[in-house]
Amino acid sequence: MFTGIVEELGEITAVETLDDACRFRLRGPAVTEGARHGDSIAVNGVCLTVVDHEGDEFTADVMAETLNRSSLGVLTTGSRVNLERPTAVGARLGGHIVQGHVDGTGEILERRPSEHWELVKISLPADLARYVVEKGSITVDGISLTVVDAGPDFFTVSLIPTTLALTTLGLKQPGDPVNLEVDVIAKYVERLLGGRVAQGDAR
CATH class of the missing domain: 2.40.30.20 (Elongation Factor Tu (Ef-tu); domain 3)
Structure with missing residues (x-):
């Protein structure tokens, strides 16, 4: 779960187009701190899964359903994006309950x-x-x-x-x-x- 309080303004550093999906590489020093494979990070409000990370960058796969239902499909290298890690249990709910499931x-x-x-x-x-x-x-x-x-x-x-x-x-x-x-x-x-x-x- 997220709260809609953006942690940092990140950047798309690479886009790899696949047959029915794409893979983003994103830069975000704050959200990659302590990140592990399988962690969730919201990218412009879309909950994505960390595939891998190195330094202050991480990669995430985006399937066709997500590309069709969100604006992630228009992102290109250099695009700026809002990044947020999931809220910790017991932390303050600064915004409101956000699932990361774009409607x-x-x-x-x-x-x-x-x-x-x-x-x-x-x-x-x-x-x-x-x-x-x-x-x-x-x-x-x-x-x-x-x-x-x-x-x-x-x-x-x-x-x-x-x-x-x-x-x-x-x-x-x-x-x-x-x-x-x-x-x-x-x-x-x-x-x-x-x-x-x-x-x-x-x-």
């Missing part, structure tokens, strides 16, 4: 800078809109953020200078894709209530 992708629609923060508008797939609510949590490229406004096909978030400086959202421009993971609690609630509604209808 879909959105697109940066608009950026409105101000003196001390920036409002970013992001497109929202129709099948995810019901899970996004004003002042609720959402994960964008692995970053735990609070929704400012939730529309039928978009939402907005406010970014503080730290987020702009230390994550990919400080670099992305209108038209760029982002990975989205909605609050998993909302999905469980929907599942449970849906079952009860169905039972009630049967009566």
Whole structure:
């Protein structure tokens, strides 16, 4: 489990294209410290498994399903990425519960800078809109953020200078894709209530 608090802004140093997958080599001094084969590291919000590591770099395989459902397929050598290791049991939950299982992708629609923060508008797939609510949590490229406004096909978030400086959202421009993971609690609630509604209808 992750919390959506990005540890560092890493970099793709190599991309190897395979028949139905690809292999990334990534640089991230903080997340590779003590890393072992089989460990999990979130890359732009996608939970990937460490294949091997050397120095401050590690490699991870990305299967076709992940490439199709996330924005990882557009990454190239030199792309900057958000990196986070799983949270330790008993550690503070700085953001919210993040699984590293991307639900879909959105697109940066608009950026409105101000003196001390920036409002970013992001497109929202129709099948995810019901899970996004004003002042609720959402994960964008692995970053735990609070929704400012939730529309039928978009939402907005406010970014503080730290987020702009230390994550990919400080670099992305209108038209760029982002990975989205909605609050998993909302999905469980929907599942449970849906079952009860169905039972009630049967009566």
